[in-house]
Amino acid sequence: MRIHHLPGTDLAISDIGLGTMTFGEQTDKACAHAQLDHALSEGINLFDMAEMYPVPGRAETQGATETIVGAWLARQARDRVIIATKVAGPLRGFHWLRGGPLAIDLANVRAALEASLKRLKTDYVDLYQIHWPSRPLPLFG
Known part of the structure; x- marks a missing residue:
């Protein structure tokens, strides 16, 4: 497996990543x-992974992916594993996710990250992304 450095960071990542949705x-x-x-x-x-996984997104299962990965991650040498997760942006119909609204603002990003860290049983993630941005387009629901 080839390893590359993520530009602008010290992260050495594999050519291939495993999606966990x-x-x-x-x-x-x-x-x-x-699989992991x-x-x-x-x-x-x-x-x-992402805070809203698994898919399809439902209140009953939201966060289960991170919880499963977190149980696995607790048995790993943390410095050998690159964890990427995402904060969900606005999505109609997902009022159960963080109680809505899902604005990409400091309060929502902080709440989402803190909940992800708890589910992942770690004190940091290596790559944190916006799952989808706030857009003035009627996409994603």
């Missing part, structure tokens, strides 16, 4: 942990 819905914890173990053993060190 099905963990907690279509993929149970045992299978998810097996296998990916890491093959040299993949980048694991991508």
Whole structure:
């Protein structure tokens, strides 16, 4: 597996990352942990998730992906794993996510990050992204 440095950082990331959006819905914890173990053993060190996962997004399962990854991450050497997660932007119909509204502002980003850190059982994420920005377009619902 080739490793590259993320420009402007000290992060050394694998060419391939493992997306985890099905963990907690279509993929149970045992299978998810097996996939994470296998990916890491093959040299993949980048694991991508989001506060709203798994998909489809539902109040009953929101955050399950990060919780599953967090249980796995607690058994890993944290410096060997690159964790990427995302804050959700405005999305109609997701009033259950952080109680809405989902503006990309300091309060919402801070609340989302703190909740993600708790679910992930870590004190930092390596890459934090906006899942989708605030747009004046009728997209995503």
